Amino acid sequence: MEENLVHQEHKNTPGYGYNILIWLTLISLTCVSVAVAGLDLGAYILLTALVIATIKSTLVINIFMHIKFDDPIFKLFFSLIIFTLFVFFVLTAFDILYR
Amino acid sequence: MSNSNSIPIKSFYEYEGKHKGILGWILSTDHKRIGLLYLWSMVGFFLVGVFLGFLMRLEMLSMGPTIMGPQTYNAIFTLHGIIMIFLFIVPGIPAAFGNFLLPIMIGAEDVQFPRLNLLSWWLYVTGGLFAIVSLFLSGGPIDTGWTFYVPYSIRTSTQVILPLLAAFILGFSSILTGINFITTVHRMRAKGMTFFKLPLFVWALYATGWIQIIGTPVIGITILLVIIERVFSVGLFDPALGGDPILFQHLFWIYSHPAVYIMILPAMGVVSEIIPTFARKHIFGYKAIAFSSLAIAFIGTLVWGHHMFTSGMSDTARWVYSFLTYIVALPSAVKVFNWVATMYKGSIRMSAPFAFVMAFIVLFSIGGLTGLILGSVATNVHVHDTYFVVAHFHFVMFGGTGFIFFAAMHYWFAKMFGKMYNEKIAMTAVGILTVGFLMLYFTMFILGYEGMPRRYYDYLPQFQFLHIFATVGSWVLISGLLLMFGNLLYSLKKGAPAKANPWNGMTLEWMTSSPPPFENFNYHPEIKYGPYEYEHYDEAVKDEYK
């Protein structure tokens, strides 16, 4: 049964071309983020940088780390962890933002 | 051993693997041997911790120095906390009983990663050794309290780095166990064992595994930061250089609060096994109890700030954490109600495990209810850092998890060692333990409420009587411990041989010999019924295990 699972995942594995495409996207996004950092966006600089970083991460996690093609349970676990981290940030912020 | 009609099964003790003698134990990847290795090491550390507590109570018999000075007292309560928490209660039930029983209860041959499991134990031993060695290194024993708050933990000249490294290593051990258990539950259940046919002890271990994974890394980074501060004076927690000491407390408690759920959830899992067995009745609200474990695990990660109400945190944060703290009490209450409902109209068979559970319900409820007093900011300010807190956590950790650790020792004694303990002596021990416990710790609620600060070796005259009363209680408690352990040790040698299923249970550990064979079962278990469906007992249980 497990053998089937392993084969299924490997069938869906992107090949060389697809991965290189993703890599090019990542490189471009990096260049964009560097270029944008030079602009005067004031308070939005942080948000922009984080959004771009998150897009890059999503690509790495989904494609390079294969979570998109693997059993949904990995997506579930990962979401759980991200949500928990998010909550840690929010609750800590309740302290420092309101001191 | 099984009944006389069948061939005696070779127990895992008699199994001969690659290594012989003591190496066959300390290099074994058999989850049963690893569980026992943990059990012995843990009980050893527990007794050291008890001895330190005994010394502390002797010191508190009279005002001023009694048998030691303040520096020694600080070192002793620090060590008491470190040992009891990191070397006993946190690894506790999962490492000893979880390791032994989880694979058997799901019908598996071992855990998912047996070699990682052995590594977990070796890390545990290494952590313990580091902690012991640290006592003798330059600076002398650490005196920061087990909570090693900054700035003191950075400035004290006592030996801090090594015990912190010990805690780091122990955390790693805990993480690996969590990873192992979660993967095992997902991947190695026997045929027919769906998630909702799992014994509740397994649910508890599963939920605990998640907390081990999510919480422990945060204390890992906290420890590393304090070590870096001591060596490089980076300034991240130093107000003089712009650091924020309250940030340390956040990071510390983000682990250390969920840690208490690592301590209590497995114990609650054991209670959910013992009650149906000795009430011979299906657990009331199986799914509610299963989900409440997950709920406690999750909500428990959100409430850490309730340790920091007087720290200088913002008011907004204080009421947010207080609110969340009240929410986390709810799933625990659900469990208590369901346990009591299970007993109602059940056919109760009194025994030491059941007696421990009775005591647990009372002691844990008291501990839990006093948690509400601590969880409310207004009352917290009055009792924070007093003996009230000390009483609260001893009620939940000792009267709670500790007593269930003892219950588990008795409940699964037959399975692990193939012998029966003496029931009368065990029951007597439960009684003595409960009396001693209440004398020692209930008194502390009063002491704390009246203003006695914690971690002080000296006190005002008005506290004298209560301190003496508590210390006498500690002697009663220790007598109970000695009687209990003495009984168990004696029974190891001289106890009556145990049947496979002395309690007529229906979870899988009772469907194999006592002690089990190396592969856990000499057949492939297939599950048709749930773990507490006693109405199907005759059909579900093979003759030799009735």
Add this chain to the structure above:
Amino acid sequence: MNTNSQNIAHHRDDFGSKMGMWLFLFTELILFGGLFIMYMVYRVEYTEQFHLAAKELNLALGTINTLILLTSSLTMVLSIVAIGRGSKKVSIIYLIATILLALGFMVIKAFEWGAKFSHGLYPGGAELANLSNGEVIFFGMYFVMTGLHALHVLIGVVILSFMLVFLLRDKINKDNFIKLEAGGLYWHLVDLIWIYLFPLFYLLH
């Protein structure tokens, strides 16, 4: 059931191995998560000084390192694709490329840190003592976070070197490459952390 077996006859479970690896990666995420929380707190408190201090960092080197790590993630994936198709030699080449890129990252990092040290911009350093608290904290966070990250890069180099040996000895092969996948997952995590470190430290101006 074979009662004479030396060990429990574990049938291979790649899914389980992958699950175990992901669970471990979660602990690394949370380990760094704690540091990111600290970063958030201090950035809120010292917004101006963080912007000031960030000017001392070398944007070019930081960007190059980011590109290096992203590329190493690509070569890592390609190594796995290759072995999945039975191309052992190609897989080896990509794995070696990954390791070399990782070492390149470390070399650049060493330059960066070396430059800071020689300018007295380190905890306890002469130049740092003259700076405001917020700037001191910025550099504190910088050294701790990039330092811990660099340690993980080094560990990654060790892990991938082991994988290289396994690959050379055919212990990792077309029909069994879960080890390489697990090593790859670890490597991508190292990349992921840097994806966030880069903008938070180098793109502040």
